[in-house]
Amino acid sequence: MSTDTPLSPTSKHHRFFAAFYNRSMARTERTVLSKIRKELLSEIPSDVERVIEIGAGTGVNLQHYPETVTQVELVEPDQHMAKRISPRSGHHDNVHVAPAESLPFPDNSCKVLIATLVLCTVDNPAKALAEANRVLEPGGLLLFHEHVRSPQEKTAKWQQRVEPFWSRVAAGCCLTRDTASTIADAGFSITRLEAKRIPGPPILRDWITGSAVS
Numbered sequence: 001m002s003t004d005t006p007l008s009p010t011s012k013h014h015r016f017f018a019a020f021y022n023r024s025m026a027r028t029e030r031t032v033l034s035k036i037r038k039e040l041l042s043e044i045p046s047d048v049e050r051v052i053e054i055g056a057g058t059g060v061n062l063q064h065y066p067e068t069v070t071q072v073e074l075v076e077p078d079q080h081m082a083k084r085i086s087p088r089s090g091h092h093d094n095v096h097v098a099p100a101e102s103l104p105f106p107d108n109s110c111k112v113l114i115a116t117l118v119l120c121t122v123d124n125p126a127k128a129l130a131e132a133n134r135v136l137e138p139g140g141l142l143l144f145h146e147h148v149r150s151p152q153e154k155t156a157k158w159q160q161r162v163e164p165f166w167s168r169v170a171a172g173c174c175l176t177r178d179t180a181s182t183i184a185d186a187g188f189s190i191t192r193l194e195a196k197r198i199p200g201p202p203i204l205r206d207w208i209t210g211s212a213v214s
C-alpha cells in the first residue's frame with residue numbers, strides 16, 4: 001500500500017465504522033447499490049485504462065469496474081478502511097492513503113475520476129472537487145453517486161436535526177449537502193444528473209447519480 005501523501009491532521013480514523021461498513025451496507029448493496037455502481041462505472045469510456053477513485057473505503061467498487069480498466073488508483077485517508085481494500089489480481093490497482101483534498105497526483109494526469117458515497121463525508125467538498133478538477137485532464141470525466149439534502153423541505157429539516165448525531169455514528173457523513181451545486185461551483189459542467197430515491201430511512205432516501213466534465 002503506498003502512503004505517498006501524509007495524513008492531514010484533520011483525517012479521522014474509524015476502526016469500528018471500517019470493520020462494520022461492508023456488513024452494514026450488505027442489504028442495500030444487494031438490493032440497489034450494486035446495480036447503480038455497475039451502471040455508473042460502465043460509463044467509463046472503453047479506451048480508458050487508468051482511473052482515480054476518491055474515498056474508496058473498503059474498495060467495494062472494484063468488483064464493478066469494466067475489464068478495460070486495468071489500473072484503479074484508490075485514494076482513501078482512513079487506514080482502517082484502506083487496509084481492507086483487496087486490489088484485483090492481475091491488475092495494477094494502487095492504494096494511496098490520502099485525503100481527496102490533497103490528491104497525490106500531478107495536474108492533468110487522469111481521464112476519469114470516481115466519487116461514490118464520499119462527497120457526503122469529505123471534510124471540504126469544494127476543495128476535494130477542486131483537486132478532482134486539477135488532476136483531471138481538460139475534458140476529463142467525473143462520475144458520481146451521492147446521497148444529498150432532500151428536495152422536500154420537511155425531510156430536509158429532519159436531516160438538519162439529525163445530522164449532528166448521524167455524523168458522529170457514521171464517521172463524519174453529512175446529510176444536508178447540495179453536492180450537485182458544489183460540483184458545478186468547482187468548475188465542472190454537469191452532463192448527466194439523475195435524482196434517485198433509494199429505499200431506506202427518509203433522511204437517506206435522496207441520491208444523485210451522474211457525470212460531469214472538467
Ligand SMILES: C[S@@+](CC[C@H](N)C(=O)[O-])C[C@H]1O[C@@H](n2cnc3c(N)ncnc32)[C@H](O)[C@@H]1O
Pocket residue numbers: 054055056057058059060061075076077078081098099100101115116117118121122123124172
Ligand atoms: C461511506 S464511505 C464510502 C466508501 C466507498 N466510496 C463506497 O462507495 O462504498 C465514505 C468514505 O470516505 C472516506 N473519507 C472521509 N474523509 C475523506 C476525505 N477527506 N477524503 C477522501 N475520503 C474521505 C471515508 O474514510 C470512507 O472510506
